[in-house]
Amino acid sequence: MSPTKPRVFSGIQPSGELHIGNYLGATRTWAQQVAEQKEELIFCIVDAHAITVEYDAKELKKRTLDLAMDLVACGLDPEKCTLFVQSDVREHTELAWYLATATPMGDLGRMTQFKDKSEGKEFVSTALFTYPVLMSADILLYKATVVPVGEDQVQHLELARETVRRFNYRHGEIFVEPQPRLSKTPRILGLDGQGKMSKSKNNTIALFDEPDVFWNKLRPAFTDPQRARKVDPGRPELCNIFTMHKAVSSEDQQKEVVDSCTGAKWGCMDCKKMLFENFNRELVPLRAKRKEQTPEGIVKVLGEGADKARAIAQGTMREVRAAMGIGSGAPVPGG
Numbered sequence: 001m002s003p004t005k006p007r008v009f010s011g012i013q014p015s016g017e018l019h020i021g022n023y024l025g026a027t028r029t030w031a032q033q034v035a036e037q038k039e040e041l042i043f044c045i046v047d048a049h050a051i052t053v054e055y056d057a058k059e060l061k062k063r064t065l066d067l068a069m070d071l072v073a074c075g076l077d078p079e080k081c082t083l084f085v086q087s088d089v090r091e092h093t094e095l096a097w098y099l100a101t102a103t104p105m106g107d108l109g110r111m112t113q114f115k116d117k118s119e120g121k122e123f124v125s126t127a128l129f130t131y132p133v134l135m136s137a138d139i140l141l142y143k144a145t146v147v148p149v150g151e152d153q154v155q156h157l158e159l160a161r162e163t164v165r166r167f168n169y170r171h172g173e174i175f176v177e178p179q180p181r182l183s184k185t186p187r188i189l190g191l192d193g194q195g196k197m198s199k200s201k202n203n204t205i206a207l208f209d210e211p212d213v214f215w216n217k218l219r220p221a222f223t224d225p226q227r228a229r230k231v232d233p234g235r236p237e238l239c240n241i242f243t244m245h246k247a248v249s250s251e252d253q254q255k256e257v258v259d260s261c262t263g264a265k266w267g268c269m270d271c272k273k274m275l276f277e278n279f280n281r282e283l284v285p286l287r288a289k290r291k292e293q294t295p296e297g298i299v300k301v302l303g304e305g306a307d308k309a310r311a312i313a314q315g316t317m318r319e320v321r322a323a324m325g326i327g328s329g330a331p332v333p334g335g
């Protein structure tokens, strides 16, 4: 059966605590959608994707739970959405194998992310190569109709759509073609102004950093290099600080930033202080909610989330196995 209400699937890698780039780029929008309840929302912490490159097993478990606690604190209310960990629902990896039969190797070799991540590496795992097949399985398992994607994931989603066409042509109308929903949020650069905000580049501010730590990281952040002195007029449209203002500051404040920057009426520190205060105001209730979370509590939440996800996943797998003619017909647990 296909879902009647739009079903949105979002995956997030457990690559460390959430930073302000994750928050402004995705999590804040997810929380709004959870509050609005216009769509059926499935959020999956994709830990099986995180093991395609070298990793530390203990650290991964910790990151997975930390991320789940961060997400709940941001507003992903588990009563109003499905929040779970990918590897708790084993149908993801099972479906990936079946979908691999409908995915040409040539297409996987053309994936830009594979080329980027494997370049210059001595050891490249097969899992890194077949990663997009698992991503297709994540989405198709739930017959998601909408998938929010960043520019870097568009190619993977197109592959998933092609897999649907190829699989359905061979085995009948089992899957639905997911539609991409491109993020409208402007991309927040790292604090050094050098490309993406990323924990591995140490150019982020963790969302739940205490206010003094937050400010100490924001204070030296890269701005328009043309503003070497306070009297030099700046170009807010080229400044990462202004991009963040557009996300968290009122329209009047944004006008004030443009006017004060282009007219050299204030220094970058004044501009950053305003941004800091606006962030702080928004983050106070989230920090309080984050402090309420415990590892034991979140394990329970994730267990319940996995039960909800599994119920859908097992239904899809029953259809897939029957359509592909696999299995003996003997009872399968949950099948």
Ligand code: SF4
Pocket: 223, 224, 227, 234, 235, 236, 239, 240, 241, 242, 257, 260, 261, 262, 266, 267, 268, 269, 271, 272
């Ligand atoms: Fe950027 Fe603000 Fe400085 Fe202008 S005043 S360059 S917008 S930090």
